[in-house]
Amino acid sequence: ETGVTQTPRHLVMGMTNKKSLKCEQHLGHNAMYWYKQSAKKPLELMFVYSLEERVENNSVPSRFSPECPNSSHLFLHLHTLQPEDSALYLCASSQVNRGDSYGYTFGSGTRLTVV
């Protein structure tokens, strides 16, 4: 496989459930990101991992818990979510080099519905 792969593509979960979103990148990149995209809202950066260390957490509620076990994998663990957490969750990866920027490669996203 190539690029950035996200699973599952669709997820419906109850407010008391625990689930995890998975992201895998096959590009040899050294940074990975979680974004949230809600209807009619801008892309919201949630977490940034660079060289497997979390370098940014944009005031995300604790019911979202990221995990980056290695440079190729990124998880988003979900528990006791609210209906307003229903959104498209996008994973991205990039190569972070000093003095240059190549942008991100995105996965297809996980469409999450909280009922």
Added chain:
Amino acid sequence: AQKVTQAQTEISVVEKEDVTLDCVYETRDTTYYLFWYKQPPSGELVFLIRRNSFDEQNEISGRYSWNFQKSTSSFNFTITASQVVDSAVYFCALSEPYGNKLVFGAGTILRVKS
């Protein structure tokens, strides 16, 4: 602080019309990078172009062209002879050279009708 503004929330055109999507940015960096991404209904953001702040040459790729004007801090995107398959949300983004953090605009929904 960096900021990207896409003032057009939604644009509707008829097939074969030309359409320009506007992007205005703010940054204090002298070196920076600008991007355009396309998000079709499938959800994935697809990279279209990357431009660094020292290269003000306009670029053309098939029906797509980009006009970078540092004097007005704009990086506009034009689709010539639009097609229904161009219907998507288009995002403009700005990046600093260190850390590779992208700041996205709110996006412009483009609807191309047959």
